[in-house]
Amino acid sequence: MTEPLTLAGLSVPMRALRTLAAEYGDLPTPTVGITPIFPERLDLSLHNGLGEFESWRLALDIRPEHVELREQSGDTWTLRGTAPYAGAEIHLIAYGPTLNSMQAVAGDGGRDA
Template sequence: MSENLTLDGLTVPMRALRALAVDFPDLPAPTLEISTIWPKRLELSLHNGLGLFETWRVALGIAPDDVQFREQSDGRTWVLLASGEFAGAELKLIAYGDSPDSLRESSGDGGGDA
């Protein structure tokens, strides 16, 4: 991170974002992050389940082998992560979704034996 970073220092991820909007206007909008901490990175986060991750992964040309799976919140949340390059920017794609156990708990089925 540079204390003297100007808006011009963020042009790489902003250009990538513009290219995404032009190339993939019909894809569902993710949460976007451009940060002075990583001025070459564009982060796309999907917070409504894991289903849209695959659509974005394919569109961005990220190989399936480059996808990482993680759990958080004591296994209640599943996370898919992938990184790649798009239009000169380092791209980070993340999706968050409820685990099956978490879905059962929220529906009143504790998942235990009857």
């Protein structure tokens, strides 16, 4: 049986988070996840649409060809990217509505006026 992880065992993603906050404090606030299941990983989730992803992608130097676009639940798109940063593995994900779901909300089938 392995020894349980201590809080000090999560110092790598916590240090990366501190560094991100110091260097990029003006970027949109993500939901932050740190877990003992992946003690070297820092998860950053953006839930206000896909637009915020680009500023984080640039800050983390994630190349466009390494970004994945996925459809989730038929009405949500996600953008995903991974990058090393300050010794941690950063997992960046943004959630936003698909075009079909935006058209349904607009109620006009997406046609221009």
